């Protein structure tokens with residue numbers, strides 16, 4: 485496993501991070517035992533960065549992750565969780581100081597730890613950004629003084645949201661998803677800005693939440709038809725060539741040196757081993773060019789998310 489430093493935190497995080505949304509059934513129901521084995525397999529292979537949220541499976545993912553990490557020395561892993569979203573969909577959003585403070589205590593209990601390494605405001609495009617600046621982040625800073633959290637980050641889908649927020653307040657890291665993968669590389673445009681702001685870069689969803697896999701996306705996937713169809717064509721192209729699109733997608737995302745860690749979601753120990761093995765193998769540049777050509781009509785396209793004023 486290779487490690488890169490996350491922003492100014494000084495943390496050496498594994499280039500492949502563990503995305504825990506599948507522990508909350510994001511990609512189909514999972515057995516707790518299987519989830520625990522997946523976390524243990526990740527640790528054994530040198531993965532030291534774990535990302536979760538109370539929102540994943542309405543806390544199921546945090547509960548399983550907490551059980552899986554029981555007994556592991558605390559210095560062996562970095563734990564990132566979130567505040568602001570508490571159930572899948574847009575049902576339960578609350579970025580108020582009182583709710584996020586309570587949420588951190590709930591997460592500490594479920595995760596069975598004394599501190600959270602990185603606490604992230606989850607999908608800030610759904611919040612009034614003035615509230616995140618004036619209320620949410622100051623509440624998290626207080627928790628930092630009490631030692632409950634160590635660093636503060638934010639997550640969002642629209643890239644403009646990061647800039648709107650970071651123009652006003654400092655954070656230690658940003659988590660972006662579906663913006664640095666085979667079909668969309670727009671996150672690179674933000675790198676100079678993020679570096680200047682001292683924010684570490686976490687890239688999630690190298691498989692574009694399943695679009696760039698043989699199995700395809702889950703039912704809830706928000707991508708419009710044009711993106712789905714182009715990705716399906718790219719998957720088919722790789723299948724015909726007896727190549728794995730997932731392998732190509734992962735190798736492509738992890739290769740960028742400005743990205744500290746790439747979060748992959750899977751609760752399968754077998755897939756984790758496969759993903760780690762792929763890191764050691766050579767990226768097929770010819771196949772990459774072919775796939776990028778297929779994806780050209782939808783290159784750098786995403787879908788709307790959150791409040792209109794945050795886009």
Ligand code: NAD
Pocket residue numbers: 502503504505506511535536606607639640659661688689690691692693694697698699730747748749750751755756758759
């Ligand atoms: P992803 O792009 O990692 O895709 C997940 C899909 O890829 C699943 O269906 C999984 O089974 C499949 N997969 C994994 N390894 C595979 C392999 N070797 N072969 C074939 N298929 C494989 O999407 P994701 O899970 O949404 O993103 C990763 C993580 O990033 C999440 O679990 C979460 O922790 C984080 N994330 C956070 C946010 C946010 O905070 N707003 C948003 C998206 C993702």
